[in-house]
Amino acid sequence: MTSGLLEDASFNQSPAFGDVDLFTADRPLADAAARLGLDTKALTACGRDYGSAATLDLGRVANENPPKLRTMDGKGNRLDLVEFHPAYHALMEKSIGHGIHASAHDGSEPHGPLASRAVRLYLATQAESGHLCPVTMTHACIGALKAEPALLKKWRSKIQSRTYDPRPLPWREKKGVTLGMGMTERQGGTDVRANITSATPISSQGGGDHVEITGHKWFMSAPMCDAFLVLAQAEGGLTCYLMPRYRPDGSHNGLRFQRLKDKLGNKSNASSEVEFHAAYAERVGPEGAGVRTIIEMVNLTRLDCAIASAGQMRIALSQALHHIRNRSVFQKKLADQPAMRAVVADLALELEAQVALVFRLAHAADHAATDPREAAYARLLTPAVKFLVCKSTPQVVYESLECLGGNGYTEDLPMARYYREAPLNAIWEGSGNVMALDVLRAAGRHPDAATDTLSRLVRTASQAFHVTPLAQALERTLKSADAERRARFLCEGLARIAALAALVEAGSDFATLYGETRLGAGHFAQFGTADLGSNETALMDRALAI
Ligand SMILES: Cc1cc2nc3c(=O)[nH]c(=O)nc-3n(C[C@H](O)[C@H](O)[C@H](O)COP(=O)(O)OP(=O)(O)OC[C@H]3O[C@@H](n4cnc5c(N)ncnc54)[C@H](O)[C@@H]3O)c2cc1C
CATH class of the missing domain: 1.10.540 (Butyryl-Coa Dehydrogenase, subunit A; domain 1)
Known part of the structure; x- marks a missing residue:
């Protein structure tokens, strides 16, 4: 073996992944x-x-x-x-x-x-x-x-504006702006009602429309945004405000960054701890209605968490497929090794369902204003979909990483970065339990709409797999005194039925397979343990069609 051969990058290593049309290939x-x-x-x-x-x-x-x-x-x-x-x-x-x-x-x-x-x-x-x-x-x-x-x-x-303008200037002088949000405080994240940051009206501008805010935020990401939606306690209760980086006279506003978080991943993005020293802000929505006002924002970010996590799983799986199609072991491409095919086809099946599900939810959000059934779907399913998709991401990314063997674990390739990023969306904007409890809240506040949504999902899903026993168990649990303790069961059960229904609506060839392997008896939790039979090739081909 010559040293030249050792330096040859094509020596049974997959070529770099890139110059791929990520839309058409998926x-x-x-x-x-x-x-x-x-x-x-x-x-x-x-x-x-x-x-x-x-x-x-x-x-x-x-x-x-x-x-x-x-x-x-x-x-x-x-x-x-x-x-x-x-x-x-x-x-x-x-x-x-x-x-x-x-x-x-x-x-x-x-x-x-x-x-x-x-x-x-x-x-x-x-x-x-x-x-x-x-x-x-x-x-x-x-x-x-x-x-x-x-x-x-x-x-x-x-x-x-479609022009990105990163200059640190008052917003009126810029070609385009970005907005951030500060809700989480040290003593209360999920429980925003425990916020202690307070707003004092600026008397000359009256009515509580213009205030000065004093306090802190324990997490406030992207601190170079031009303004932040901030929750603070006003006389009438927790209220939402827009806090610009500069005061109206062009002077620096009272935002003092204490430090940047040293995070597991998400390294390109800054997440700050910040103090507000009489920082100027304008009221958004009625005083005391802070939670109601930010709910619009929260629903959109929760949908984004699910969409982005689906994208994270997709790129990890694409990297894995690309690698196994190019790397040989024991005189055979990894993509032709039966045990490897079982793993990546199973990952691809999960992505078939979760991609169908997140875009079904995006469709519901698009039509919620005009169609009460879509509104009910979006209200009940947004936390459930965020829960399922974001929680699946670390596992899918990890299995994809392992497909690259030792290379997957090195910092030279992006898999380690994807892996560090993977848990974030499950935490941000409502962690797992909070999402599960939000499904209970939605069902409790609008029981008829929730029952109708579940019935329609069950009717659709049943075309591919018998989900009635699971649906009945969900309904029994929901009505029981044990609902809070069983919130994750309810949340995942609902999301899995919705994923199956989304596959049926999409006319997918894999709906029954998904039902059997995710909702049927006799299956284990690890990817690669399900028997996908002759579907493996189609699943793999569709996952990265290049
Ligand atoms: C990288 C990053 C960036 C962030 N950026 C921002 C930002 O820009 N702006 C912002 O405002 N926040 C931001 N956050 C904060 C984030 O939204 C919160 O961390 C998250 O909402 C959880 O709140 P917490 O950390 O206070 O945890 P807690 O609320 O203390 O929750 C801790 C745990 O308890 C669980 N839990 C909570 N309530 C219940 C209950 N009733 N029953 C059972 N279990 C429960 C939760 O699921 C969680 O697992 C960011 C966080 C990260 C990691």
Whole structure:
């Protein structure tokens, strides 16, 4: 063996993954988009852009060079600036250029605006997840700002701009802006009613519309956003406010960043701890209605968590398929080894169902305003889908990583980064138990709508697999005194039936297989243990159609 041979990169190693059209290569996605009547030509261009080798490499570089906080200059003047690597800025420019921060609200996509944007988010997250934090938050904040039309009107053109402008300037002087959110405090995250940060009216501007906020936030991500939706206690109770980085006179607002979190993953994105020192802010929605006002935002971010997690699973599985098609062991390609095929086909089956499910939910969100049944579906299923999809992500990413063997575990390839990112969406915007309890809350507040939604899901799902016993168990548990303790059972059961129903609605060839292997008896939890029989080839071919 010569040293030249040892340096030969083609020595039974898979070539680098890149220059792939992430939209067309993903048959479950392309089918979902066609079913929803979306502009597949535009989405193909988007898939090529995020799947190019150059864009995928921006993801690597942005995470190898995390942001730095500069609280002061060398002479002690406050700066409160976070400096990001140019790769992060390039990704922001791209995703804002694709309208992922605002297109669902700006009328540019009259047909399926949320679903169409969801496809672009799903594609973008495959290149890099961290930069999508402010992109998602900007999109979601628009939902909450609708509660204060005059304020939204003032900001709208800057928010909807497709120009990314990272300059630290008052928002009116910028070509485009991004929005963040500060809800979580040290003593209460999920329980926002425990917030102690307080708002004091500025007397000259009256009515509690303009306030100064004093307190802190324990997590406030993307601190270079131009304004933040913040919850604070006013005289009338917990209230939502929009806090710009600069006061109306152009001076620095009272935001003092304490430090950046040292996180498991999500390295390209900064998440700050921040203090507010009489920071100027404007009220959003009625005083005392903070939770009701931010619910619009929260629903949109929860949907985004599910979509982005589905994208994270997809890119991990694509990397795995690409590798096993190129790597041989024992004189045979890994993709032809029966035990390996059982694993990746099982992962592909999970993605078939979860992709169908998240886009079914996006469709419901698109039609919720005009169709009460879609509204009921969105209300009941949003937490359940977030629970199932986000909780599946670490496991799917881990199995995909293992398909690359030792290489998968190294920092030279992106699998380790995907793995570190994978648990985040399950925690952010409502952790697992909180989602499960939210399903109970939705069912308790609107029992007739919930029963009707479940009945329709069961009717549809039953075309492929007998789900009635499970549905009856869910109904019994829901009505029992034990419902809270069994909240995860209810939540996952509901999401699994909805996933099966989504496959049936999609006319999928794999609906019965999904029902048998996920809801039937005699199956184990690990991927690769289910008997998928002759479906393996079709599942693998559809998962990465290149
Ligand atoms: C990377 C990152 C970025 C973030 N960015 C932001 C941001 O920009 N803005 C922001 O406001 N927040 C942000 N967060 C905070 C995040 O939304 C919260 O961490 C999350 O909502 C959970 O709140 P907590 O940390 O206070 O946990 P807790 O509320 O203390 O929950 C701890 C655990 O208890 C469980 N639990 C809670 N209630 C119940 C119950 N009734 N019964 C049973 N179990 C329960 C939860 O599921 C969880 O597992 C970020 C977090 C991370 C990790």
